[in-house]
Amino acid sequence: MVHAIxxxxxxxxxxxxxxxxxxxxxxxxxxNLRKVLANGQDVAARTAMLxxxxxxxxxxxxxxxxAIHGLAxxxxxxxxxxxxxxxxxxxxxxxxxxxxxxQSQYAELAAYLLPGRHFEDEAEAAxxxxxxxxxxxxxxxxxxxLSILGVDESALxxxxxxxxxxxxxxxxSNPKDxxxxxVEALYRSIF
Numbered sequence: 001m002v003h004a005i006x007x008x009x010x011x012x013x014x015x016x017x018x019x020x021x022x023x024x025x026x027x028x029x030x031x032n033l034r035k036v037l038a039n040g041q042d043v044a045a046r047t048a049m050l051x052x053x054x055x056x057x058x059x060x061x062x063x064x065x066x067a068i069h070g071l072a073x074x075x076x077x078x079x080x081x082x083x084x085x086x087x088x089x090x091x092x093x094x095x096x097x098x099x100x101x102x103q104s105q106y107a108e109l110a111a112y113l114l115p116g117r118h119f120e121d122e123a124e125a126a127x128x129x130x131x132x133x134x135x136x137x138x139x140x141x142x143x144x145x146l147s148i149l150g151v152d153e154s155a156l157x158x159x160x161x162x163x164x165x166x167x168x169x170x171x172x173s174n175p176k177d178x179x180x181x182x183v184e185a186l187y188r189s190i191f
Contacts, residue, residue: 001029001133002087004052006066007059009098009105012173018063021055023112028052030113033136067178068094070170071186074159079151088142089149092134093186094174099130101176106130146191153191160184 008014008022029052035045071094072086081089099106107125110117113132119125143149146156164171164180171178 001026002068002091003056003060003065005109006068007063008109009102009175010063010066010173011175013063015063018059021059025052025055025059026109027112034139037140064173066170067174070163070167071183073167074162078155079149081149085142088137088140089144089190090186092137093189095130095133097182097186098174098176099126144190146187156184156187156191160187
């Protein structure tokens with residue numbers, strides 16, 4: 001899902017081909033994630049997840065990833081948190097951070113993640129999209145606090161500095177500019 005969302009909201013390489021792949025992927029993933037979590041033997045749901053994952057990968061290769069990945073990379077490299085888990089940890093806080101800059105794109109994505117729902121306006125749709133992602137992360141069963149995963153609080157400032165300097169290419173693709181202080185605040189919000 002992160003690959004699809006970041007491809008769709010990329011500020012540097014967004015394009016219609018990646019958009020089509022991203023929205024289709026998000027629809028498949030959103031419709032099937034809870035099914036797979038509830039029953040890992042559901043072959044149809046697992047197949048849809050694989051198709052969605054492939055399409056999301058194709059989307060981000062064409063459009064880039066952004067700050068979610070930027071914040072996730074140090075968690076994997078330094079604390080050995082698996083890539084998908086690290087992305088899930090920072091996804092909702094980064095989406096909420098980006099909400100003011102990506103409201104129209106999040107509203108568009110809401111139609112794929114929450115098909116059939118009617119929204120009064122763009123702001124309501126965008127907020128519903130972020131809330132749906134927050135609920136999916138909560139329902140995944142993954143641990144969502146850095147402190148419980150062995151991340152030292154003393155590392156937050158250093159990781160934020162590393163992201164701001166060494167992963168600028170990802171931050172530049174983010175819908176909202178992000179400073180070193182913003183990165184640290186995001187890490188602290190999930191510590």
